[in-house]
Amino acid sequence: MQPRNMSMSGVVDLAAVKAAQEAKAKAEQARAEAARNGGAGAVSPADLVIDVDEAGFESEILQRSTEVPVVIDFWAEWCEPCKQLSPVLERLAVEYDGRFLLARIDVDANQMLMQQFGVQGIPAVFAVVAGQALPLFQGAASETQIRQTLDQLVQVAEERFGLTGLTVDPDAEPGGGGPDAAAEPPAGPHDAALEAAVRALDAGDMGAAVEAYRGVLAEDPGNSEAKLGLAQAELLQRVQAADPQAVRRDAAERPGDAEAQIAAADLDLVGGHVEDAFGRLIDTVRRTTGDDRDAVRLRLLKLFDVIGADDPRVAAARRALARALF
Numbered sequence: 001m002q003p004r005n006m007s008m009s010g011v012v013d014l015a016a017v018k019a020a021q022e023a024k025a026k027a028e029q030a031r032a033e034a035a036r037n038g039g040a041g042a043v044s045p046a047d048l049v050i051d052v053d054e055a056g057f058e059s060e061i062l063q064r065s066t067e068v069p070v071v072i073d074f075w076a077e078w079c080e081p082c083k084q085l086s087p088v089l090e091r092l093a094v095e096y097d098g099r100f101l102l103a104r105i106d107v108d109a110n111q112m113l114m115q116q117f118g119v120q121g122i123p124a125v126f127a128v129v130a131g132q133a134l135p136l137f138q139g140a141a142s143e144t145q146i147r148q149t150l151d152q153l154v155q156v157a158e159e160r161f162g163l164t165g166l167t168v169d170p171d172a173e174p175g176g177g178g179p180d181a182a183a184e185p186p187a188g189p190h191d192a193a194l195e196a197a198v199r200a201l202d203a204g205d206m207g208a209a210v211e212a213y214r215g216v217l218a219e220d221p222g223n224s225e226a227k228l229g230l231a232q233a234e235l236l237q238r239v240q241a242a243d244p245q246a247v248r249r250d251a252a253e254r255p256g257d258a259e260a261q262i263a264a265a266d267l268d269l270v271g272g273h274v275e276d277a278f279g280r281l282i283d284t285v286r287r288t289t290g291d292d293r294d295a296v297r298l299r300l301l302k303l304f305d306v307i308g309a310d311d312p313r314v315a316a317a318r319r320a321l322a323r324a325l326f
Contacts, residue, residue, distance in 0.1 A: 042169035048093045052103045054110050061103055065128040068165045069100040069157040071136070071150070074114060074124040076107050081140050082123045088143055089125070092150060098166035099154045100127075127153050130161045160310060190216045190223060197229055206237035231305035239266050251280075258284060258292035262299045269303055277303055278317035285324045297321070 052060045052072075061070050073089050075082035086104065093102040107114045107122055117126055117133060125136040136149050157163040197212035213230035216223050244267055250257070251264035261284040268277035281300040285293055300321060304314045 042167040042172045043098065044172040044174040045094050045168055045170060046174040047172075048098065048166070048168070049090050049102045049104065052105055054112055057113060061128055062131055064101055065132075066130055066163075068098065068163055069153055070128045071100050071102050071153070072117070072126045072128065073102060073104045074107050074117070074119050074122050074126070075104060076122055079122050085123045085125075085140070088146060092143075092146065096150065096154070096165075098168040100150065100157075100165065129153070129157050129163065190220060190226070194225055194229070197226075197233070201229070201233060201236070204240075206233050206240060209233040210237060227305065228308060231302060234302070235266060235269060235306055239270050242267065256284070256287045258288050258296050262296060265299065265303065269306060274307060274313050275317075278313065278320075282317065282320050282324050285321065297325070 050060060061072065064070055071089065071093070073082075073086055075086055089102055093100065105113055107119065117124075119126075119138075121138060123140075124138045127134045127136055134153075136153070137145070141149075154165075157165075193212050193216050197209045197216075200206070200209035200212060210230060210233045213226045213233060216226040217230065220226070242263065247260075247263045247267055250260040254260045261280055265277040265280045268274075268280060278300065281296050281303070284296045285300070288296060300317070304317070307314050
């Protein structure tokens with residue numbers, strides 16, 4: 001979603017933001033539909049644990065991850081620790097009552113999936129939330145540790161991605177609540193403009209991306225995808241013509257110069273060095289006064305927008321900024 005010569009690692013993935021919005025809309029639609037149909041669309045407890053192979057990965061894991069967190073248990077028949085862990089995960093999947101779906105993958109039969117996830121040994125447990133893969137733990141773990149990990153996963157999935165899980169009905173027929181149980185949410189009024197902005201980002205046309213995102217925000221000021229997209233596009237636009245070596249040299253030679261430190265912080269963030277970017281500007285706030293200090297503060301707030309308000313790095317930096325200012 002950004003030019004290939006710009007990393008932006010560690011920055012919010014706009015695809016994940018869009019997936020989260022779609023997942024939340026889909027979950028709300030599914031709940032409304034179930035209420036109208038007297039609970040229709042609910043899944044059986046037996047549907048909470050599934051075996052997945054490479055052919056079914058996209059439909060059974062990626063697609064399902066937009067409505068419920070999918071926990072992946074990488075196992076093999078010859079793996080003794082797996083035989084201890086897998087039954088615990090299966091029991092907890094039923095106990096958590098649809099707040100996550102357990103997908104079991106036999107690594108002997110699905111080597112490609114094992115490589116894609118970077119699994120080095122088994123048992124290994126990952127999660128996929130709104131299309132985003134997250135490592136959970138590898139090797140043996142106590143049930144208490146597993147529960148703590150699952151509780152954190154469920155909380156993040158709900159708070160950050162709007163995923164409230166599946167509706168479970170003990171009387172439902174197994175296999176009745178598959179990936180197509182809920183219809184896709186209708187297209188949003190700004191989907192075409194947002195897609196155009198993403199295409200512009202991919203093509204390196206930051207001016208067009210900025211214009212498209214601003215157009216969406218003019219009509220829908222609260223659109224979170226457009227806010228994040230605009231912040232990232234403006235950042236990439238600022239650094240497009242920069243000479244990284246010259247910027248770094250100026251920043252090293254002029255530690256108290258607001259403009260030099262602002263330019264270097266932009267490069268830090270584009271390179272995925274989030275804490276470095278924030279720390280640089282907070283240190284500069286301490287060194288500067290008046291208009292220079294205010295310019296640094298405002299740029300730092302813009303970089304917060306690039307990362308997203310719910311990121312813990314932003315929360316920590318806001319506290320540090322408050323201490324530097326007061």
